[in-house]
Amino acid sequence: MFQAIIHRGVQVARLLAPRQAVLVEAVRGRKSRTDPVAKSKLGRIKHPPPVDPVEMVVLRERYTDYALILRALRLEFKEAVLRKKYEEETGSLAEEKARQETTEHRALMAWNHQENQRLLQLRLLRIQKETEEAELQRVEADLQRQRQEEEFLRQKEEEVLQLQEDAKNFITLENLDQRIEEVLDNPKNYNFAIDKEGRAVKQTVLQ
Template sequence: VPPPVDPEELLVVTERYRQHRLVLGALRAEFRAEVLQKKRQALLTGEDSAELMEEHRRLMVWNEAENARQRARREERIRKEEEERKRQKLQAAENRARIMEAFLKEKEKEVLQLQEEAKTFITPENLDARIEECLDNPRNYNFAIDKDGRIVKRTVLS
């Protein structure tokens, strides 16, 4: 024989049990909805995934093409810079050669002029002849000049 149950307590217990079942049912429905949502999203993601993979592949191909184009431009620029550098180096070498040639011609001219002047230098061999020549042809450097460089007044040789 079961023990006697208080009717008020039975009412409270049944009400709490009903609320408990309602809460559990609501939780189950919420979890079911979440699982269904995740399944739907996974299906869409699967379709999107293929689409995303295709877009990624397309973008990678474009990126490779762009990289190749940029590489070609960079190589062309480097090649032109190298040619310009070589041209400038050659130009500088030619300029140096021209300057050196002009310098050598100038020095050669100076040497020839000095050799020409050396013919009139007084040496121990021609010392007596030069002394005789100076005594035979006296020169007077005692004169005045004006502002324009003309001889104004000469003194007579004594």
């Protein structure tokens, strides 16, 4: 296993090393499994270390007590966790939790109902305001249209009156001779200059 770790480390070093670097694998002075026994250890007999019987008995008793105490603690902790879980699911804690959830649900439903009523009132006020504004705009549009129609009729009446007034000066077959005589009796000379205001500033008599 140690050799596998070393081999893996060498591979990582090769990956991280620069392209032109020279890599040399480190070799420890340890023989392999197939190498023969060293000459200095040919006649050596390996004996296990001595064990004190009294110490062995004491250690065994202490280890037994330690295992029992640790097992008892684990069982006690497990029982406490299971008891708490059982009480949360079926005991008084579960009932209290269910009661709290019911109370919280009722409070949330009441708050939701109040919020819905508040939003309903705001919506009704907004719709009423929009309806009033639309009605006011419609009335203003009707008044504006009525004023435009009245202005149009007034202009048409003025045009009709102006046409009636102008019709008095029209030349017809009945007054043709009379208008010719009036023009001949009252000649007009339009050979004169006017200023920017349209006033005649100079009049030249035709020779």
